[in-house]
Amino acid sequence: MNGAPVLSVKELTVRSKDRTLLDRISIDFDSASLTAVIGPSGCGKTTFVRALNRMSEITPGLRVGGRVEYLGQNIYDPKVDPVLVRRRIGMVFQRPTVFPLSVFENAAFGLRLVHASEEETDRAVTDALQRAGLWEEVKGDLDRSALSLSGGQQQRLCIARALAVQPKVLLLDEPCSALDPGATQRVETTIERLKKEIVLILVTHNVGQAARVSDRVAFLHSGRLIEVGTTADILERPREALTEQFITGRFG
Amino acid sequence: MAVASVGGLGSENLLREGGLALQWRIGFDKWIGRLLPLLYVVALLPIADMIYWIAVHALPTLTWATLTDTSVTNTHSLAVPIVGTFYIMVVATVVAVLLGLFGGIATAEFLPESVAGYARTAANLLAGTPSVVIGYFGYFAFVLYFGWGLNLIAGAVTLAFFMLPYLFRTVDLAYTSVPRAIREAAYGQGARPTQYLLRVATPIAFPQVLNGVFLAMAIGVGETAPLFLTLQQGILIPTGLFQPASFLTGQIWENYTQPQGSGGLALAFQAAFILLIVVLGLNLVVRLISGRFRKRLEGLFQ
Numbered sequence A: 001m002n003g004a005p006v007l008s009v010k011e012l013t014v015r016s017k018d019r020t021l022l023d024r025i026s027i028d029f030d031s032a033s034l035t036a037v038i039g040p041s042g043c044g045k046t047t048f049v050r051a052l053n054r055m056s057e058i059t060p061g062l063r064v065g066g067r068v069e070y071l072g073q074n075i076y077d078p079k080v081d082p083v084l085v086r087r088r089i090g091m092v093f094q095r096p097t098v099f100p101l102s103v104f105e106n107a108a109f110g111l112r113l114v115h116a117s118e119e120e121t122d123r124a125v126t127d128a129l130q131r132a133g134l135w136e137e138v139k140g141d142l143d144r145s146a147l148s149l150s151g152g153q154q155q156r157l158c159i160a161r162a163l164a165v166q167p168k169v170l171l172l173d174e175p176c177s178a179l180d181p182g183a184t185q186r187v188e189t190t191i192e193r194l195k196k197e198i199v200l201i202l203v204t205h206n207v208g209q210a211a212r213v214s215d216r217v218a219f220l221h222s223g224r225l226i227e228v229g230t231t232a233d234i235l236e237r238p239r240e241a242l243t244e245q246f247i248t249g250r251f252g
Numbered sequence B: 001m002a003v004a005s006v007g008g009l010g011s012e013n014l015l016r017e018g019g020l021a022l023q024w025r026i027g028f029d030k031w032i033g034r035l036l037p038l039l040y041v042v043a044l045l046p047i048a049d050m051i052y053w054i055a056v057h058a059l060p061t062l063t064w065a066t067l068t069d070t071s072v073t074n075t076h077s078l079a080v081p082i083v084g085t086f087y088i089m090v091v092a093t094v095v096a097v098l099l100g101l102f103g104g105i106a107t108a109e110f111l112p113e114s115v116a117g118y119a120r121t122a123a124n125l126l127a128g129t130p131s132v133v134i135g136y137f138g139y140f141a142f143v144l145y146f147g148w149g150l151n152l153i154a155g156a157v158t159l160a161f162f163m164l165p166y167l168f169r170t171v172d173l174a175y176t177s178v179p180r181a182i183r184e185a186a187y188g189q190g191a192r193p194t195q196y197l198l199r200v201a202t203p204i205a206f207p208q209v210l211n212g213v214f215l216a217m218a219i220g221v222g223e224t225a226p227l228f229l230t231l232q233q234g235i236l237i238p239t240g241l242f243q244p245a246s247f248l249t250g251q252i253w254e255n256y257t258q259p260q261g262s263g264g265l266a267l268a269f270q271a272a273f274i275l276l277i278v279v280l281g282l283n284l285v286v287r288l289i290s291g292r293f294r295k296r297l298e299g300l301f302q
Helices: A045-052 A082-088 A103-107 A109-113 A118-131 A151-163 A181-194 A207-213 A231-236 A241-247 B020-058 B064-068 B079-110 B113-128 B131-145 B152-176 B180-188 B193-221 B248-256 B264-296
Strands: A007-015 A020-029 A033-038 A063-070 A089-092 A169-173 A199-203 A216-221 A224-230
Touching (some): A007 A045, A020 A033, A020 A224, A033 A045, A033 A207, A045 A063, A045 A089, A045 A169, A045 A199, A089 A151, A089 B180, A103 A118, A109 A151, A118 A181, A151 A169, A151 A181, A181 A199, A181 A207, A199 A207, A207 A231, A216 A231, A216 A241, A224 A231, A224 A241, B064 B079, B064 B264, B079 B113, B079 B152, B079 B248, B113 B152, B131 B152, B152 B193, B180 B193, B193 B264
Parallel strands (some): A033 A199, A033 A216, A089 A169, A169 A199
Antiparallel strands (some): A007 A020, A007 A063, A216 A224
């Protein structure tokens, strides 16, 4: 890396039919970092991460403007295939979304899509399950149904599924919002280990979680990026009044 | 302070006795609880009576030869219509499943919502069309316009159009009821639409689709009018698609009006009995499939 950001967002605007969901957002994401995106409900956090791998196009009716550069390439270039974008920029959702397949086949899903060889798939699945912190719990029986796992295990399997194709960027959209405290803690441990390897962008409504795991915090409000800075700066010495009001719990 | 009535707002009396309104309420609930199961029995009675009536007329003279003797001279055999019905159902099911599967999947996954709405309305309209009208459609389209004549293929394809809306709706429903989160996860992982369909949606939708196939067969096998108008009844087992074929519902219609003592009435009831068993069997298969797959997909639909 020559110091260039892995992901560079420039003047990103997202509009629905009748309103602006995101208004000219610019932010860079460097390699091996964890940025928490916080803000009140409806501020555009989820819209923001979904625009970073063109998942926004799955919902019809959204128009995206501006640029999102992945390794210098604008992912909104008309020549870019959105499917290939999603294969390089992974995503984990609010609720665990395992497929009704075995643990192994869930983790191998992305590799099957690109017809990876059996040895390659075996190696990548093992590696991904280890990185996601699930290996020790499932290594005895990789053929069991993924639906038989607990919610927290399912969510780590979803992280493993995203990691198996070795993305440089992983988008996490409130990955712990459906989990109990114990499961949340294990997912956070996984996230903290991963942030030393790849770019993580974590959407959370939970300021405590941002404080525990992130290096950097971006605060969104009404579709605008109010401020971004190191976690300590934003949470302890916010420059903007809106940020302070949010993190001290006066709204949101 | 006003005295609260027993069981009313603010009343601290927890006993079941006292207060006419409360007594009446408890009694009413008890009798409703007894009356509703009784109505369920009333609904079952006609079915039980029908099964009994058919069995009483069909069983005494039902022999193995009735089911298996294919010789033309045996007028008390249903073997030819049994085989004919089987052939017709195979062709009709294949055609209906192909059309229903493509139509249902296209509606659920590929058509824009506004167009999909029209497709669903069209399917509902087709499902509500009297079978005799479907028969006329088949007669004019396949028998006359395409010039196929009155034969197995014309009958089976017409019957397929009668079965189509049931299949279409089940397939559409099966694919649209794949949880949105699962769909997004597949696309988020970089699945192309066909990959999503084959690797994720189909395994989830499959049991429901299979149920739809068997239910459509159960509906189709008992249908008479579409076949009457498009298919000439033969006395031989058909050896090709463009030949006449006889079928069980047709046998019921023809034999029911035969003179007393000719054995026609018994034959009609025997044909009805066989159809009853087939429909019952198809419904049992549906129950079996549902139960098996529900276990496998447990926890997916939350």
